Amino acid sequence: MQIGQNVSIGRYFGLSGVGSSITIEDDVLISERVFITESYHTLPDATYPVRHQSHSIGPVHIGRGTWIGIGVAIMPGVTIGKHCVIGANSVVTHDVPPYTVAAGVPAKVIRRLDGGDDASAQGALGDQNKDND
């Protein structure tokens, strides 16, 4: 796990992983009760206990200056761009473009923030929500 400078992490923070990576860039604010995982059990053979199944893994990356709201869960393989806001109690299952607000279960982009000139933030509302609908 890599944590940048000036990162603030609230109480009851949880991490889970078996060998991929979690990167939190500078100036990230993580509220209380946030959970980040870079692995999960693969969908089980119903005749076999889940805990004995293999894992699927994917790195998690949280960009500079992003704010993760209270109670958020971040799933494996997700990249959250810089200067994002993740709404309270969201479950982040897909990448979140930079300079956007995303919220819900699963988290979807609800607003694009001023100041973001990254190409990936352009049209974020339409693109991501189309994928998730």
Ligand SMILES: CC(C)(COP(=O)(O)OP(=O)(O)OC[C@H]1O[C@@H](n2cnc3c(N)ncnc32)[C@H](O)[C@@H]1OP(=O)(O)O)[C@@H](O)C(=O)NCCC(=O)NCCS
């Ligand atoms: C996401 C948040 C920042 C608001 O962002 P915003 O761009 O101002 O969004 P709005 O309040 O205008 O809401 C836009 C829509 O998203 C919905 N929404 C807002 N926050 C949401 C959330 N956490 N989960 C699901 N939906 C949410 C609103 O209900 C609204 O839906 P509607 O258009 O159907 O009415 C805020 O709701 C939030 O979750 N803040 C985190 C607070 C926190 O964790 N504090 C901890 C202390 S550090």
